[in-house]
Amino acid sequence: MSDLEGQQLTAAQRAALDAELADMEGPQRKAAVDAIATARAFGDLSENFEYHAAKNEQGLLEARITRLQHKLQHAVIVEHTSTDSVGVGSIVEIEDEQGERMEIEISSVGGVSPTSPLGGALMGAAVGEGVDVPAPRGSWRATVVSIRAA
Known part of the structure; x- marks a missing residue:
């Protein structure tokens, strides 16, 4: 696309x-x-x-x-209002392997694109689920801490 x-x-x-x-x-x-x-x-x-x-x-x-x-x-x-899984419009709190947390919005406008490596890895993930995020220096693991609708 x-x-x-x-x-x-x-x-x-x-x-x-x-x-x-x-x-x-x-x-x-x-x-x-x-x-x-x-x-x-x-x-x-x-x-x-x-x-x-x-x-x-x-x-x-x-x-x-x-x-x-x-x-x-x-x-x-699209109107993704579910907090069961990550979709476009979700605000997601993730935690990396070092315990650092960050909050991101899955969005093609002013957020993390759903087609980016991080956005793509998170799409469809549920709370507590770990995802592997591809990166130039090797993938890293993120765990979904919370999901809320934007």
Whole structure:
């Protein structure tokens, strides 16, 4: 599955992305256009660093908007409310082999992706279950301490 197609999102995650897109398409886009207009007023465009920087920022913004629109169009909305097993939208507390604990959210938006090594290892795991997490320097073991819905 590509990074942009068929990502699983909860309704709350989709709403956050919708809000981010609205901000990009509204105030951020207007600010980019205003920055270009201001820089254009400085004169000769061939040597106008501010103009070229503003155009570059506008291009990056438009690329982010396109990627976000594509992600939203192809997203699969899921609602994982079970605390019996880990799924998209779960907040999971895990403990590693050294006894260190961490809390993570399984999410394609701002959390641990369900397709990442850690997310993939945790998907479907239950409380008390140990999972092997593949890593570049060898796998490590994590135990699920608790699961709650986001």
